[in-house]
Amino acid sequence: MNREHCADRRLEAAEQKQSQVVVGLDPRISELPEQLLQEAVEEHGRTAAAAASAILRFNRDVLDAVCGAAVAVKPQIAFYERFGCEGLRAYAQTIREAHTRGLLVIADVKRNDIGSTAEAYAEAHLSGPAAGNWQGAGEFRADALTVNPLFGSDGVRPFLKRAERSGCGVFALVRTSNPSSKEIQDLPCGGRPLYERIGALVEQWGRPYVGSSRYSLLGAVAGATFPEELAALRRIMPHSLFLIPGFGAQGGGVRDVLGAFDRHGRGAVVSSSRDIIYAFRRGPYAEEFGLERWQEAVRSAAERMRQQIWRATHGGGADQGRNSSMSA
Amino acid sequence: MNREHCADRRLEAAEQKQSQVVVGLDPRISELPEQLLQEAVEEHGRTAAAAASAILRFNRDVLDAVCGAAVAVKPQIAFYERFGCEGLRAYAQTIREAHTRGLLVIADVKRNDIGSTAEAYAEAHLSGPAAGNWQGAGEFRADALTVNPLFGSDGVRPFLKRAERSGCGVFALVRTSNPSSKEIQDLPCGGRPLYERIGALVEQWGRPYVGSSRYSLLGAVAGATFPEELAALRRIMPHSLFLIPGFGAQGGGVRDVLGAFDRHGRGAVVSSSRDIIYAFRRGPYAEEFGLERWQEAVRSAAERMRQQIWRATHGGGADQGRNSSMSA
Numbered sequence: 241m242n243r244e245h246c247a248d249r250r251l252e253a254a255e256q257k258q259s260q261v262v263v264g265l266d267p268r269i270s271e272l273p274e275q276l277l278q279e280a281v282e283e284h285g286r287t288a289a290a291a292a293s294a295i296l297r298f299n300r301d302v303l304d305a306v307c308g309a310a311v312a313v314k315p316q317i318a319f320y321e322r323f324g325c326e327g328l329r330a331y332a333q334t335i336r337e338a339h340t341r342g343l344l345v346i347a348d349v350k351r352n353d354i355g356s357t358a359e360a361y362a363e364a365h366l367s368g369p370a371a372g373n374w375q376g377a378g379e380f381r382a383d384a385l386t387v388n389p390l391f392g393s394d395g396v397r398p399f400l401k402r403a404e405r406s407g408c409g410v411f412a413l414v415r416t417s418n419p420s421s422k423e424i425q426d427l428p429c430g431g432r433p434l435y436e437r438i439g440a441l442v443e444q445w446g447r448p449y450v451g452s453s454r455y456s457l458l459g460a461v462a463g464a465t466f467p468e469e470l471a472a473l474r475r476i477m478p479h480s481l482f483l484i485p486g487f488g489a490q491g492g493g494v495r496d497v498l499g500a501f502d503r504h505g506r507g508a509v510v511s512s513s514r515d516i517i518y519a520f521r522r523g524p525y526a527e528e529f530g531l532e533r534w535q536e537a538v539r540s541a542a543e544r545m546r547q548q549i550w551r552a553t554h555g556g557g558a559d560q561g562r563n564s565s566m567s568a
Numbered sequence: 569m570n571r572e573h574c575a576d577r578r579l580e581a582a583e584q585k586q587s588q589v590v591v592g593l594d595p596r597i598s599e600l601p602e603q604l605l606q607e608a609v610e611e612h613g614r615t616a617a618a619a620a621s622a623i624l625r626f627n628r629d630v631l632d633a634v635c636g637a638a639v640a641v642k643p644q645i646a647f648y649e650r651f652g653c654e655g656l657r658a659y660a661q662t663i664r665e666a667h668t669r670g671l672l673v674i675a676d677v678k679r680n681d682i683g684s685t686a687e688a689y690a691e692a693h694l695s696g697p698a699a700g701n702w703q704g705a706g707e708f709r710a711d712a713l714t715v716n717p718l719f720g721s722d723g724v725r726p727f728l729k730r731a732e733r734s735g736c737g738v739f740a741l742v743r744t745s746n747p748s749s750k751e752i753q754d755l756p757c758g759g760r761p762l763y764e765r766i767g768a769l770v771e772q773w774g775r776p777y778v779g780s781s782r783y784s785l786l787g788a789v790a791g792a793t794f795p796e797e798l799a800a801l802r803r804i805m806p807h808s809l810f811l812i813p814g815f816g817a818q819g820g821g822v823r824d825v826l827g828a829f830d831r832h833g834r835g836a837v838v839s840s841s842r843d844i845i846y847a848f849r850r851g852p853y854a855e856e857f858g859l860e861r862w863q864e865a866v867r868s869a870a871e872r873m874r875q876q877i878w879r880a881t882h883g884g885g886a887d888q889g890r891n892s893s894m895s896a
Contacts, residue, residue: 288705360647392748413718
């Protein structure tokens with residue numbers, strides 16, 4: 241058994257931190273603390289470099305605030321790509337900063353292609369040695385990535401091969417949490433909705449990559465807005481770790497995600513972006529902390545999410561025995 | 569009617585050049601002319617900067633060679649992303665160089681997400697003004713891009729909105745040309761294979777964006793390896809421009825793509841990568857030109873593909889009246 245198997249590694253980290261929380265790093269410029277943005281513009285003018293610099297400073301502060309409560313972060317690359325090379329430099333640096341704080345990084349890139357093109361994406365976004373060994377080529381490499389499975393197994397296998405070699409993970413989209421997902425994903429295919437068929441395929445593709453934790457390094461992205469479906473997918477996909485977006489801002493709550501966990505409270509991580517990283521902008525955290533103490537708002541929101549989910553999946557007084565150095 | 573409508577613009581360019589050829593710019597390091605790579609390594613060491621520099625030099629020479637015969641180029645971003653920020657700088661510069669040579673650029677990025685994330689991707693990859701007007705943020709912006717439609721209309725509309733505002737185009741994956749595409753795309757959904765259902769949706773999503781050419785700015789990616797399917801999709805999708813990959817290296821020939829064109833020989837562009845840009849490595853072009861005269865091999869291969877397809881779609885002596893400045 242590969243000691244560095246990704247599912248095993250992620251579950252181990254989750255146990256240690258008593259956390260199944262993934263914090264989405266989706267830096268929307270208009271939501272950043274104004275002062276931070278203003279300082280970047282004063283330094284660089286109204287340029288992509290200013291936007292990238294503000295994003296990176298924000299991410300650093302967010303990482304400091306959430307590294308106790310979160311097991312991983314999930315940067316959404318679109319928000320960095322939008323600013324061209326400058327934005328992607330901030331993306332690369334964000335990955336490094338997350339690693340120095342002991343956080344796993346799930347690259348939310350939803351890449352998809354076949355053959356040597358998929359291999360190129362895998363090399364770009366997953367850790368490990370690479371063909372040719374070009375120095376400095378690995379700056380986007382993360383611990384796991386998201387992929388879109390529409391191409392079938394040809395489009396997923398190159399990612400799995402690289403992930404296996406380097407102890408990384410892959411999450412394939414199975415059920416997305418947006419309203420129009422039903423237009424394609426709910427189409428009836430042989431008596432079952434398409435997403436269940438895709439789920440069964442993902443489970444099958446992942447079988448050869450099951451680790452000692454009984455989970456595969458190929459997992460599934462399954463939205464939190466359709467709770468019964470999540471439970472049904474868990475039955476169809478017993479060896480797939482679930483990455484559940486849509487918690488909080490998109491409508492999913494703790495009850496909605498419970499069906500994704502196994503009876504040991506394992507088998508899933510839950511992701512939230514806006515409700516954590518912009519906690520200072522809305523609701524009780526805005527009132528309690530405000531913009532002045534925005535980092536504390538972020539820290540509190542992440543910690544509350546951690547407790548909510550851990551307690552719901554592990555029974556009441558679940559903080560006992562938690563490694564206290566993790567909650568700093 | 570929007571004078572800058574993308575489908576209209578692309579069809580106009582095709583008529584003028586008498587070309588339906590798209591050249592894929594997939595720079596595989598191991599296929600580049602050895603000398604070119606060697607010079608880059610001598611200058612930069614074995615670094616991502618060397619790889620990026622070799623790629624850019626190669627692309628420039630390819631662009632010079634194909635700009636007479638091709639109507640557009642299609643850089644596959646995975647081969648640039650693989651080299652991190654350095655690679656993506658070469659990607660951005662490639663887009664600029666293509667534009668200076670009068671070529672349209674179709675960004676083969678297959679991006680997919682929803683809401684503000686899809687908007688961020690659209691801003692990254694499609695020309696036009698952008699929220700916030702951050703100077704220097706637009707370096708990846710192209711004339712069209714490819715998207716993956718699995719999210720449903722939520723995941724495509726943000727791209728269409730931006731494309732409409734700025735006269736760009738969008739191509740949604742409908743039928744991919746790889747062997748395992750059948751695992752998901754052929755699943756029977758209500759008596760029809762999934763890809764036909766997706767095709768019908770794409771046609772429907774594109775209807776509000778039909779230009780004076782009768783084609784929509786939302787087109788479809790449909791592989792050349794399944795010719796009957798291509799003809800069936802043309803019937804289901806009368807207003808969708810087709811972008812047909814898989815010509816040449818992946819097995820599709822002229823006869824295989826004919827069903828995608830309308831009776832005026834319009835409505836599709838055909839893409840080839842390896843058979844054009846690495847023509848000097850194999851077959852008759854390798855014999856005739858060899859590595860020494862590799863650019864001539866590329867030029868001949870592109871011109872031959874142009875003639876083959878144009879003649880097959882417009883009858884015999886189709887070169888009459890062609891703007892000769894285009895064939896330089």
